[in-house]
Amino acid sequence: MQTYTGKPAGGMSEKDQGMRVVLDMTEGLQGKTITCDNFFTSHALGLALLKRKLFMVGTVRRNKPELPPALVSKADRARFSSKFAFTETHALVSYLPKKQRNVLLMSTLHRDAAVSDRDDKKPKIIEDYNHNKGGVDNLDKVISVYTCKRMTARCPLVVFFNILDVSAYNSFVLWFEINPAWNQGKCNKRRLFMEELGRQLVIPHIQRRKVLPRTPAAASLVMEVQQFCSSSTSAAATRHPAPTRPAPARQAPPHDPSPKRSRCKFCPRQIDVKTKKMCQRCNAYICKDHTIVTCPACN
Template identity: 55%
Template sequence: LGVELQKRKLTMLGTVRKNKPELPSEILKMQGRPLHSSKFTFTENTTLVSYCPKRNKNILVMSTMHKDASLSTREDMMPQMILDYNSTKGGVDNLDKVTATYSCQRKSTRWPLVVFYNIVDVSAYNAYVLWIEINQHWNASKLYRRRIFLEELGKALVTPKIQNQARPARSPAAAAVIANVQ
């Protein structure tokens, strides 16, 4: 992934799970490692660090933007890679938290559906952010602006389909919804 991103002039910085077969065994060993010690591994494109914050526990972080084994001047001698990761890691977590508030996701064992639901949630949130940036005073006094936006977005997406429907709805409830929209 790191090499493919670098081909597109993008860098990456993130944690790595310890069960990956590509990881060198020396970086995973915890026996006899002192507290706050770091082990670095370098390739042509990436840097991998194993940091020991607690006894018998290590953190693995990989980067394609860091090229050296720089450590902080703090008491715990934490690698600069981990400090940079900690300062920027909240974006995905915050997006997951925000999209979970109003989500279209349903339980499914089919992974394409799960991916589709996530795309819809993230796209709807991005549309909301752009809408609020352009129309800053839109429903500014209301605390549930995002819900109002999502309701209007859903209606705007469904209304043309309902209006172009060739045959009438089968149930009285569906007919009432169509009549209400038209």
């Protein structure tokens, strides 16, 4: 993965950026086929990859100077028709899936004009491209259904959110391959897996949490998880009794969440003094200056 962080230090725009990125990402590879979209594919990239014993298959933009006009033109062409062009190292194909729609691909792997036997007569180059690039498109589709992404202008967070989404889906695929009978017959297996994954990730943090959240709903959830974990631990200890040891000191029960801060009832609004102290009779917020200390006998 490479993150685009803007123009180089000199301020000049980078030429052949797509080619440079592909060469950086494929450093050290040999005997593989690189599948690119039209931002990266070029004739020069194909030559550079061949020197590394790598092949290239990718879509091409129509404004590339290396494309012959006969392939770019869509006039007087039937639907599902294909045109090919070959050089010593490259193969080009122009395919019309619909009227007035032209799909251009470049390959250094294919050396013939093979097309499929189906009704659409799709070229072999396009079939191989869809076979590889389709996995990327399908991954983007499935991770968009259950995602942790949030709107942000910080590029490290964008990368981090994407890593979490891809890792969660990869773990679901591995889990289902190892346990094919898990929740068999249900159509929402991935949602159930994501719920269980989130629960298993957050429970260790809840167990060692000493201070409860401020909101009552969050505090009750934490206490419920802590009680469930403690009861599970007690049940496990009953089934497998440990050697007798001195009983540990009893811990105090978790305290209630601290009250929110609010403006003192007796201070002028211009001062706007915030305090946590409350009157024990009327539950009004009072600051230190308006608090009266009395003994239990006088009260």
